[in-house]
Amino acid sequence: MVLTRSPPKKMPRKAIREQRALVRxxxxxxxxxxxxxxxxxxxxxxxxxxxxxxxxxxxxxxPPKADAPASAPPNPLTDPGAMEGMMAGMKTQMVMMVPQMIxxxxxxxxxxxxxxxxxxxxxxxxxxxxxxxxxxxxxxxxRWVSSLSWYFLNFFGLNGLYRLILGGENAAxxxxxxxxxxxxxxxxxxxxxQAQDYNKLFKAERDNLxxxxxxxxxxxxxxxxxxxxxxxxxxADGK
Amino acid sequence: xxxTFALQKLAAYKPRQSRKSKxxxxxxxxxxxxGSYAKKGETGWDEVEKLALAALDQGNTExxxxxxxxxxxxxxxPDAAVALYAPQRCLKILADKFPDSPRVDVLTGIRMxxxxxxxxxxxxxxxxLEEDSSRAAIWRRKAHVLRQMGKIDKAxxxxxxxxxxxxxxxxxxxxLADIYLTCQQYTYALxxxxxxxxxxxxxxxxxxxFAETAYLAEDIPLALKMFLQTVDMTDDDDGEMAPSDxxxxxxxxxxxxxxxxxxxxxxxxxxxxxxxxxxxxSNLSALDNLSTERLRTAYLDLKNESxxxxxxxxxxxxxxxxx
Numbered sequence: 033m034v035l036t037r038s039p040p041k042k043m044p045r046k047a048i049r050e051q052r053a054l055v056r057x058x059x060x061x062x063x064x065x066x067x068x069x070x071x072x073x074x075x076x077x078x079x080x081x082x083x084x085x086x087x088x089x090x091x092x093x094x095p096p097k098a099d100a101p102a103s104a105p106p107n108p109l110t111d112p113g114a115m116e117g118m119m120a121g122m123k124t125q126m127v128m129m130v131p132q133m134i135x136x137x138x139x140x141x142x143x144x145x146x147x148x149x150x151x152x153x154x155x156x157x158x159x160x161x162x163x164x165x166x167x168x169x170x171x172x173x174x175r176w177v178s179s180l181s182w183y184f185l186n187f188f189g190l191n192g193l194y195r196l197i198l199g200g201e202n203a204a205x206x207x208x209x210x211x212x213x214x215x216x217x218x219x220x221x222x223x224x225x226q227a228q229d230y231n232k233l234f235k236a237e238r239d240n241l242x243x244x245x246x247x248x249x250x251x252x253x254x255x256x257x258x259x260x261x262x263x264x265x266x267x268a269d270g271k
Numbered sequence: 272x273x274x275t276f277a278l279q280k281l282a283a284y285k286p287r288q289s290r291k292s293k294x295x296x297x298x299x300x301x302x303x304x305x306g307s308y309a310k311k312g313e314t315g316w317d318e319v320e321k322l323a324l325a326a327l328d329q330g331n332t333e334x335x336x337x338x339x340x341x342x343x344x345x346x347x348x349p350d351a352a353v354a355l356y357a358p359q360r361c362l363k364i365l366a367d368k369f370p371d372s373p374r375v376d377v378l379t380g381i382r383m384x385x386x387x388x389x390x391x392x393x394x395x396x397x398x399x400l401e402e403d404s405s406r407a408a409i410w411r412r413k414a415h416v417l418r419q420m421g422k423i424d425k426a427x428x429x430x431x432x433x434x435x436x437x438x439x440x441x442x443x444x445x446x447l448a449d450i451y452l453t454c455q456q457y458t459y460a461l462x463x464x465x466x467x468x469x470x471x472x473x474x475x476x477x478x479x480x481f482a483e484t485a486y487l488a489e490d491i492p493l494a495l496k497m498f499l500q501t502v503d504m505t506d507d508d509d510g511e512m513a514p515s516d517x518x519x520x521x522x523x524x525x526x527x528x529x530x531x532x533x534x535x536x537x538x539x540x541x542x543x544x545x546x547x548x549x550x551x552x553s554n555l556s557a558l559d560n561l562s563t564e565r566l567r568t569a570y571l572d573l574k575n576e577s578x579x580x581x582x583x584x585x586x587x588x589x590x591x592x593x594x
Contacts, residue, residue: 059439069468251472255499263515
């Protein structure tokens with residue numbers, strides 16, 4: 033896995049700035065209920081951010097133009113960055129396939145021609161090719177299962193059981209490896225396929241900022257009273 | 272007491288110099304001599320980096336200033352040449368081990384800052400940034416070099432641009448505030464500090480700094496509240512002693528001192544730029560009593576003699592103690 037992973041892509045300044053602008057407002061909002069800042073300072077920062085989000089100051093490509101059409105999300109296939117992300121997923125898949133194939137070949141080699149179990153129920157002839165792979169006898173009852181078939185049945189059939197017993201993200205769950213390369217790429221962290229529309233995110237963040245501004249309380253608002261009570265200079269007010 | 276005083280002087284001399292760097296330097300040097308850094312695995316390399324920084328810290332001050340050298344004589348100073356030699360060796364070790372590491376690049380830059388002309392270092396940083404424009408550490412060093420060169424306006428510009436991108440660098444905000452302070456731009460300094468406060472609201476020393484800056488900006492009620500907030504955060508009220516029996520020290524003492532100074536100030540109830548409402552008059556006088564009492568307690572503890580009776584004398588006597 034380590035070998036196939038491509039090194040993290042370097043982002044230009046503007047992209048980082050765009051990506052982290054949201055964090056900035058989140059930090060501000062996180063403190064709002066017990067803010068270290070007095071109201072005027074908090075408001076100044078909050079309104080600055082809100083204005084910057086409205087104007088698109090933090091957008092990578094600069095503020096959007098008024099007459100530009102609502103931009104469609106860029107096609108992932110034309111963006112070399114996104115393409116690279118997809119290729120990385122595919123590359124990983126390819127390498128994962130190699131040990132699978134070796135194991136399969138190994139099993140094929142050793143267990144060809146053995147009959148392993150007998151099913152307790154009868155089956156129609158159609159299952160013959162599925163259950164008796166590796167044993168080329170036309171006359172044998174379909175209830176007999178060859179070892180190779182039994183291996184495959186278990187290999188694919190036990191995943192559900194594993195997930196049930198061991199939980200969703202367990203190491204024994206091989207169905208993850210079996211998904212298509214595109215699905216794997218899409219599940220990779222920041223969705224290389226579709227670029228985030230930061231403009232929309234920023235617009236949404238403005239509402240959050242406004243909401244937090246209403247919640248803002250300065251932690252030092254009544255600190256004089258608190259100190260005096262703590263040192264027993266004025267009586268505590270019944271709390 | 273003497274040694275601490277000398278160390279405090281040292282620390283005041285160069286704000287970024289840590290008092291620990293000498294210790295780090297000495298213990299690290301032994302590590303380097305024995306070559307045992309490689310055996311310690313991942314942490315060993317960290318140690319070498321730290322040693323390089325500490326040695327630079329030591330080497331710099333000792334070469335640069337004879338007076339600091341004389342002051343630090345208490346703790347057997349290492350030879351200045353060794354101090355400048357050690358980072359070179361550390362750098363070589365690290366550069367051999369991690370040829371393309373951005374951290375080693377930064378370290379090389381800092382090493383160059385110690386001996387090269389600032390223009391040369393600046394060019395080095397510019398080259399690195401051209402290669403990859405998103406390296407926060409290099410960007411910050413660049414702003415720092417600009418500041419050292421006296422190009423304050425450029426330094427502020429670079430630093431603000433960097434902080435606009437990498438918002439979470441608390442140190443960067445503090446440095447920006449520091450630059451503004453040296454230019455007497457107290458309002459801007461307050462704004463930079465407010466970001467530092469947002470990023471780490473659990474650190475009382477930022478509150479203290481904010482309060483002191485607010486005092487300089489003549490926003491007295493704001494400063495008063497911030498000083499009190501510092502007191503509230505630092506007095507050890509989780510301990511077994513009642514807060515009124517504890518002895519204020521360190522940052523708490525300094526905050527109490529600030530409270531006292533502000534209350535004696537005639538402008539205590541004046542209007543403030545940040546529209547902070549000052550405490551009520553009765554609360555103010557109670558705070559006045561309380562802060563005097565606190566300061567007396569601290570004085571008694573530090574000096575082992577009864578504090579001066581007159582308030583003015585008490586303040587003067589304490590000025591030297593809370594420095």
